């Protein structure tokens with residue numbers, strides 16, 4: 001059984017989400033299916049598909065104009081929230097420390113954080129991939145979260161680019177993440193791969209050791225693209 005999560009980023013509509021959920025409700029699968037949508041679309045899911053958000057405030061409530069709290073996300077029906085996505089790190093200066101605070105805020109409100117780590121092209125070219133991944137996990141994952149989190153490895157240079165690392169690179173990254181989590185007392189934490197996943201490469205990527213599922217951007221927007229990813233693995 002794998003975890004197949006979609007990240008709609010800043011796309012879609014409420015009616016489009018209703019249509020997607022209706023389509024997914026008819027899919028025969030044992031896999032866990034999650035759709036992380038913009039704040040305005042967050043709603044309760046169904047027995048087949050859970051709904052999540054893409055960001056969360058570090059604060060509980062108060063004078064933080066424009067922020068959305070974990071309590072609000074729970075109240076709207078969310079079960080999951082992505083934290084530390086590459087685009088939040090790039091455009092909103094989110095550091096590992098902020099990501100850890102956001103993950104803590106999610107857990108305090110009964111949400112499962114999907115904690116993203118991954119290297120930029122500059123870091124990759126400087127030979128720092130493994131270092132960035134390991135420090136990303138150590139610094140972005142809070143203490144005492146066994147069984148409560150999901151980690152996603154998203155090589156930042158490959159997102160939306162139609163590029164994917166080699167199978168060996170994915171295996172090395174996921175093995176390092178699994179070992180790092182184990183050393184933190186978090187053995188068995190699911191680790192998703194994300195960046196340019198589509199129907200044609202999903203099964204191969206999910207056959208790689210320590211890849212427990214995928215986090216899908218562009219190919220999660222249309223049911224014709226997303227369903228083949230969900231059904232590509234048992």
Ligand code: 13P
Pocket residue numbers: 007085154158159160161162194195196197215216217218219
């Ligand atoms: P793409 O699948 O569009 O490359 O996006 C990946 C991603 O950022 C998922 O969070």
